[in-house]
Every structure is written in structure tokens, then in C-alpha cells.
Amino acid sequence: DGQLAEIEAVIQQALTAWTGVSGTSLTPLSLGTLQRTASATACTPLDGMNSICFNQDDADFALGVLAFTRVVSADTSGEQLSSTTPPSTFVGEILDADVLLRPGDPDTFFATPAALSANPNAYDLESILTHELGHSFGFDHSGVWSAMMFPFAPPPGQFTGTRPTAQSPDTQLADDDRTGLRVLYPNPSDTTHAGSISGHVLPANPLA
Numbered sequence: 001d002g003q004l005a006e007i008e009a010v011i012q013q014a015l016t017a018w019t020g021v022s023g024t025s026l027t028p029l030s031l032g033t034l035q036r037t038a039s040a041t042a043c044t045p046l047d048g049m050n051s052i053c054f055n056q057d058d059a060d061f062a063l064g065v066l067a068f069t070r071v072v073s074a075d076t077s078g079e080q081l082s083s084t085t086p087p088s089t090f091v092g093e094i095l096d097a098d099v100l101l102r103p104g105d106p107d108t109f110f111a112t113p114a115a116l117s118a119n120p121n122a123y124d125l126e127s128i129l130t131h132e133l134g135h136s137f138g139f140d141h142s143g144v145w146s147a148m149m150f151p152f153a154p155p156p157g158q159f160t161g162t163r164p165t166a167q168s169p170d171t172q173l174a175d176d177d178r179t180g181l182r183v184l185y186p187n188p189s190d191t192t193h194a195g196s197i198s199g200h201v202l203p204a205n206p207l208a
Helices: 002-019 125-136 175-184
Strands: 067-073 094-101
Touching: 002 125, 067 125, 094 125
Parallel strands: none
Antiparallel strands: 067 094
16 A cells, blocks of 8 residues: 555646646646556546556567557547447547556666665666656657657666755656646636747758
8 A cells, every 4th residue: 555655646646747737728626536456457448437556567568668548539529439338529539548568578667766775776767757647638749859758768776857845746756747737728817927929940950
């Protein structure tokens, strides 16, 4: 129970990074509560439940893949995953999002922040989960090296960005992540984070 509680605290911290971004409609109150399950196959794309699985193998674990998120979204309004799940209300609505972390690999280890310093060969669980939960909120990968949604994990023993604090829960994220979240989950009453970018995209090499 102590280990599960520690892992749950990391999951909650990763969620708080995204719900702590100002100027969005994604708030802690818009998320449900964490629940445990003993199911060995909890990450199924048709149950309408957003799950995180630490010990479920999958064919999508190709070489080098530490974790991935399977997202099912609606192609039409009124689409259902099954007869027991509610219908979608708009095109693009996320109907199911499951995060799977690589299981049973003798060369791949994950550690919570409290255990990372004692396990320098382990990947930082908080960084991995924060990235994957970004996918569950609708993000694709970012080309910005400093962004949480950059497609490569930090090396073992290191973490992405800066550890969050109670005063700055989203400090792990980059402005690229925050801006994307404000686009996906806009807050109509927010007038601070508004503006536009215009200009031209030019090659760094003028001979390219």
C-alpha cells in the first residue's frame, strides 16, 4: 500500500502540472478521483475509462518505447465505444485514453522522485507520466526541445524541467505546453493570455 500510495502521489503531481496552468478551463475539479484496480488488462480502448497501466504488455512496445498513450476520439457526434458508454457530444471528443508504461523489461526501470537519487539507472516516473498525460489531454508531440511534449524522455536519473512546487505546480511545463493547453481548453474569461503570432518561417541555412 505504501508503494502504491507513493505512485498515486506521482500521478496526482503529474495531473496537477496540467491543471495548474492559468488561463485554461482544465481544472482539478474537471477530473475524477484516482481509483485502483487489480485488473491485469485495465487499459482497453473500449471501456471509456482513462487508465494508467504499469504491468500490461502490448504489441506497441517497440524497441526504445518507454511508454505510450492510446487515445480514441470521436469521428462523429453521437459516437459510442460500446452500448454502455455515453455518446460523444462533438467531433474530436476524447472517448478513451490509456497510458501504458513498459512492463517486465530487465533493462528498463522507473523511479518516483523520492527514489530517483538512489536509482540513477531508472527513468523519472513523474516526467514520463506528465508527458503521457499530455497525450491523454489531446496533445501531439512538440518539436520544441524544452517542451514536456518533446518526444524523447530525459536520460535515466534525470527529470524534465524543474520539479514543481505547491506555488508553481506547472513549473515542469514549457510555454509551448501552456500555450497548447490554452488552445485545447480555452477559458473564455481569460484576457491575460491572448494574442497572435505573425511572420515568416525561414530556413536557418540560407542555402537550404
